[in-house]
Amino acid sequence: MKRFIAWGVLGLLSAGSAGAEQAEVPPPDRHTMEQKRSEAALPERITLEQALALLDERSPWAAAERSRVDVAAAGRAEASILPNPSFSYGTQLLAAGVNTGSSVVHELSLEQPLLLFGQRGVRRELAERNVSAEQARVKASLAERALAVREAFAALLTNQEELRVLEETAVDLARVEKVVKGRAAAGDSSRYDVERIEVESRALEVEVMNARASVDDASGRLAALLGIEGWHPRAQGSLRITESLPDLPLLWESAQQRRPSLVAARARQAVARGGLDVARRDRLPVPSVAAGVMLTRNEKSTIAMVGVGLPLPLFDRNQGSIARASAEMQAEARAMEAELAEARAELARAHAVLEGRKAALARLEHDVVERLPTVRRMAEDAYREGRGGILELLDAFRSLKDMRVLHLKQQETVKLAEASVLFAAGLDSAH
Helix, strand or coil, X not given: CHHHHHHHHHHHHHHHHHHHHHHHCCCCCHHHHHHHHHHHHCCCEECHHHHHHHHHHCCHHHHHHHHHHHHHHHHHHHHHCCCCCEEEEEEEECXXXXXXXXXXXXXXXXXXXXXXXXXXXXXHHHHHHHHHHHHHHHHHHHHHHHHHHHHHHHHHHHHHHHHHHHHHHHHHHHHHXXXXXXXXXXXXXXXXXXXHHHHHHXXXXXXXXXXXXXXXXXXXXXXXXXXXXXXXCEECCCCCCCCCCCCHHHHHHHHHHHCHHHHHHHHHHHHHHHHHHHHHHHCCCCCEEEEXXXXXXXXXXXXXXXXXXXXXXXXXXXXXXXXXXXXXHHHHHHHHHHHHHHHHHHHHHHHHHHHHHHHHHHHHHHHCHHHHHHHHHHXXXXXXXXXXXXXXXXXXXXXXXXXXXXXXXXXXXXXXXXHHHHHHHCCCCCC
C-alpha cells in the first residue's frame, strides 16, 4: 500500500512539473508572428518593378534614410521660436551717509529681445531649405540603392537563365547518351564512346549544381539589398532591352534636371545661400524692451520702470559667421561645377558602353546564335551516319552550351549598361 501511495505521489509530482514546464513556455512573440506573416505574403517570383517597389515601401534601409528628413524638419520649430525674456532682480542698501529717501530699494524688471529685422523669417527659410536638401540627399541615396537592385536583379535573372540552359543541355545530352549506349550494345560503337559521354554527363551535372548555388547566391543578394531576411525570390522578366533611350544630348538635358545627385547639389547651394542670408541678418542689432518696478522701504513707494536696450555693433558685426557662410557658398558652387562635370563624363561613358555592348550583342546574335541549332543538328546527323566520332559530337554540345551562356552574359552586360545610363540620366528617379 505504501509503495502504491509513493508511486502515486511521484506521478502527481511529475505531472505537475510537466505542467509547469508547459506553463513556462513563453507565448510566440508578436513581432516574430508578424514577420512570419509578412514573409509569407512576399511573392515567390518578382518583377523588377516589384523589387523597386519593395525597396521603396518595405526596405528598413530606406525607412532609416527617410527618418533623417524628420531630423532636419525639427529645425523648423527651432527657427520659429522667439528668444526668451530675462528676469532680473536687484536691491539697493544704504551703506553710509544720509538717507535721502529710503534705505532699501528693490528693483524687479523683465526684458524681452525683439527680432525686428526679419531674423525669424530668414531662419525659417533656411530651415525649409535644409529639409529640401535632406530630401534631395535621401532621394540620391535611394537612386544609388535602386541601381544596385537593378544590377542584382539582372544578375539573378542571368543565373536563372544559365541554369535553365544547363538543364536543357543535360536533357539533350542524356538523350544522346541513350543513343550512344544503344549503338554500343548493337556493336556499332566502341566502349570508349560510352565512357566518354558518361564522363561528359557527370561533368555537366556538376555545372548544374554550381549553377543552382549561383542562383541561390544571387537571390540572397537581392533579398539582402531589400533588407528582407529568409526570403529567396526568383526573378521574372527578360534580359532583352525594353527601354527606348533618346540621344546623348537629350539624355544630358534630362540629367541636368532629374539626376538626383545634381538636384541634391543644387539644394546644398540653396542652403549655403540661406546660411549667408542668416549671417548677414544676424549682424543687425537686436533691440530689447524692459519693464519693471522699484519698491522702497521706510518711505514706501512703487516706481514703474520702462527701458529700451540696443547693442552697439562697434567690434563684433558677425564678421566671422559671414565669412564662413561666404566660403561655404563658394565651396558649394565649386562642388556643383564638379558634380556637373562628373555627371556629364559619367553619362557619356555609360552611353558609349551601352552602344558598344548593344553592337556586340547584335553581332553575336546574327553571326553565332542563329547558327547554333544547325551546327548541333549536323553533328548529331554525322554521328548517327558514322561520319563523325564522339569527340566531334561532344565538342558540338559544348560549343552550343558555351555560346548560349555567352549570349546570356552579353545580354546581362547590355542590361547593366542600360541601368547605368538610366541612373546617369536620372531617368530611373521616378521609381
